[in-house]
Amino acid sequence: MSGLTAIRGQPRAVLQLRRAISSGKLAGAYLFTGPPGVGKATTALALAAALNCERADGDACGTCSACTRIASGNHPDVLRLAPEGAARMIAIDPIRELAARMGYPPHEGRARVVVLDDAERLGIAAANAFLKTLEEPPARTFFVLVSAAPDALLVTIRSRCQRIRFAPLPRDEVAAIVEAGGASPANARLAAALAGGSAARAAELADGEALAARQLRVAALLIAATSGTLGGAVTAATRAVAAADDLGATLELFAHRLRDAAALAAGVPTPDRDAGMAASGDEPDLAARLAERGPRALARGARATLAARRALTAMANPQLTLERLLVELRAEQP
Ligand SMILES: [Zn+2]
Secondary structure (H helix, E strand, O other), rough: OOHHHHOOOOHHHHHHHHHHOOOOOOOOOEEEOOOOOOOHHHHHHHHHHHHOOOOOOOOOOOOHHHHHHHHHHOEEEEEEEOOEOOOOOOHHHHHHHHHHHOOOOOOOOOEEEEEEOOHHHOOOHHHHHHHHHHHHHOOOOOEEEEEEOOOHHHHHHHHHEEEEEOOOOOOOHHHHHHHHHOOOOOHHHHHHHOOOOOOOHHHHHHHHHHHHHHHHEEEEHHHHHHHOOOHHHHHHHHHHHHOOOOOHHHHHHHHHHHHHHHHHHHOOOOOHHHHHHHHOOOOOHHHHHHHOOOOOHHHHHHHHHHHHHHHOOOOOOHHHHHHHHHHHHHHHOO
């Protein structure tokens, strides 16, 4: 399976493209929008393969010379531009080079596809130069602008593109994609539950070592939130956790654990509980202490944790935010 057939979880976007290919009504420029990590760039390359494949009609075979060169980034008619450098911008020089190449027909005579990753990262000068290329579209050339923040694009560029929307991926698809990438089934399910429909985000979250370290920090927070001793446990846990560079992900996992415990205490089955519990390796006492809280208090704790996570996004002091959260959770003590 390859090409458009292999795109997971985006049936509407794929159908739109298939119809356009089969009716010969492809737009000269597309804008693929949607959250990061849901398959926009992958679909752009699948479209390029479908238009250049030497065997399949209207899709890609995945094995011919054109398909394999596109997959490895070595096809002369499939060009990909992405933000570069510390500023992560698409600069004007590569856009000028692109414009110069547009003066010639595609090397292999079929379709030339130009993919702009994170197109909203075009600088002003680069955007204006690119607009000129869009206004005088070269023959047999298709542009695909990929963006999770399309509102940041020049209106004049946006208005020349046909928009195709990509949805957040269903959780099962995310888990399957991450598992296919080598993660264990338990880690893949847990990461998918936390990733908000983004396979890229889930792959980051499922990274074995990072996840194990995060699980340890979550266990420290859980113990500090539930243990009988006062003071010292909270300070030690918050100091260790506040220093972590993935504090946001840690708090998301912590909230997930509290929601899981709430569901468990309420007797509601949850598909992710096994993954959460199995991956955490908690002491059995901890599960019992959590269950004693009762489902309502645990659900409130999960909400308080997500509020703390938002406070951190707004640049709150990590250690103080964590201490406040743990004091709040300990006050729920039965
Ligand atoms: Zn092929």
